[in-house]
Amino acid sequence: MRNRRDFLKQVGVGGISLAAWPLIARTGEQGVEALPQDGFGFSTAPSLQNPSESGVTVAIGVNKPSTAWVEYGETEQLGRVATGSRHGLKPYDTRAHHVRIDGLRPGQRCFYRVHACAVEFKSAYDIRRGDTVATDIYSFRTLDPAAKEARFVVWNDTHENAETIAKLMVQTAKHGADFHVWNGDVTNDNYTEDKMVEHYLGVGGQPFARETPLLFVRGNHDTRGPAARSLPRYQETPNGRFYYGFRHGPIAGVVLDSGEDKPDTTKVYAGLGDFIAYHEEQTAWLRRELEQPYIRDARFRVAFCHIPLWWADKRYPEDQNDPRSRWHELLGDAHFCMVISGHTHTTAVFPPNEQRPYAQIIGGGPKPENATLICGVATQEKVSISVLDTEGIELNWYRTFAPG
Ligand SMILES: [Fe+2]
Ligand SMILES: [Fe+2]
The missing domain is CATH 3.60.21.10 (Metallo-dependent phosphatases)
Incomplete structure (x- = not known):
């Protein structure tokens, strides 16, 4: 079992430097020129922001320029994808991604898994995708005005x-x-x-x-x-x-x-x-x-x-x-x-x-x-x-x- 010091190193809490979050999956994308294996990974585990009755935003740190998306669903089989697109563009960031899951019911339990893929802009017409990583599956509940407690x-x-x-x-x-x-x-x-x-x-x-x-x-x-x-x-x-x-x-x-x-x-x-x-x-x-x-x-x-x-x-x-x-x-x-x-x-x-x-x-x-x-x-x-x-x-x- 990891001790607390090891844990803090991995999540980078409070002044301790970030290390890549353990990679659950690492695959090159077929048909797209892959970057060399260069240690791409998450720098934090996922966390949940801005909850509402219909959704939540999944936030996660990354250690290199990349895109990200979230698989989600009512069971661990997931089955749906939140693209995180804004103004017609899917996420691209060097430090962290925020992907909104929406369209859920109040109080619904939702399972999710975050994916990220390294991306290198050689030029506007030469964009290369690299390694893909994914987290384990977690779950949360949306807010619910009708909850008893x-x-x-x-x-x-x-x-x-x-x-x-x-x-x-x-x-x-x-x-x-x-x-x-x-x-x-x-x-x-x-x-x-x-x-x-x-x-x-x-x-x-x-x-x-x-x-x-x-x-x-x-x-x-x-x-x-x-x-x-x-x-x-x-x-x-x-x-x-x-x-x-x-x-x-x-x-x-x-x-x-x-x-x-x-x-x-x-x-x-x-x-x-x-x-x-x-x-x-x-x-x-x-x-x-x-x-x-x-x-x-x-x-x-x-x-x-x-x-x-x-x-x-x-x-x-x-x-x-x-x-x-x-x-x-x-x-x-x-x-x-x-x-x-x-x-x-x-x-x-x-x-x-x-x-x-x-x-x-x-x-x-x-x-x-x-x-x-x-x-x-x-x-x-x-x-x-x-x-x-x-x-x-x-x-x-x-x-x-x-x-x-
Ligand atoms: Fe204070
Ligand atoms: Fe204060």
Whole structure:
């Protein structure tokens, strides 16, 4: 059996260099001039992004220029192919591929296998296909508004800490979640796209990431560095935006992007931040979205937002002219039961009070001794939150019950 160090080497988690994922198959394509056997392979195992009631996006890292596709189906016989085509072109990338599987039913189990083929552009009319590799077969379930129960886990502020991520993986696998929320500050900053594959797709080696879809929440550190603008290439979200809503069972979720933690005018940003305009855009969207039936009709409403809206009795942002300050009133008026956040690197649970009709739940920090796994279970009657440390010990909990 592989030990944890070997595993981390293979999936390239948190600062450990990427190695090719073991090749399950390696074949040249008949009738096409093949490249020499040159070590083409996956640099991560597959992971699942942007889940919906009808599909999911399969993401995987590769170590050379290549194309990719996904076989899928209701049984392990598979039988259908998702091409990943966009604007008439099949995927071609040097680092990672994202292939959307769509047209599924709510709550459907879907089996899948990822294929990739090395491709070399000699010229526009001389494109050569090389080795083909494939993963093993895995499965996942789509989101399901009619599900009786919703189980989820939340990570936050992992900041590239390999030891923390390895420990969180162990606890996460025990919980059996329907979806996984990564609540911001995955990285310290984004300087190169190679590192982004490692940081954002590298968790794909664990069974939970191959089979449990991720809902991504951007943190302030994820906005930093010259490559931060490439984040949508590696983390796919609904409509390419970092603010969106979803529904699974008794829960309607809203994801908000709290942006940077200092004003746009702060000198260190050199005038490159434009978050006030972005937060105005999000606020207008949130006001409209809260009227949608999938949110209004849900038994419980939960928001995920990297920077908390409150710490005890102190409200954020302090500047009431900041558009984010409207989120508090909007979520309160829409009867949200909790906001789940990170950012402070100190875990806390603040139950509702006279100022705040929802609970503010905050996860811990990047070091293993401060990190937390927030586990949630929602039924028709209640939402139960348990905040665990990296050894699985419960640090805090919160429960809220459906009215009437
Ligand atoms: Fe952080
Ligand atoms: Fe943060």
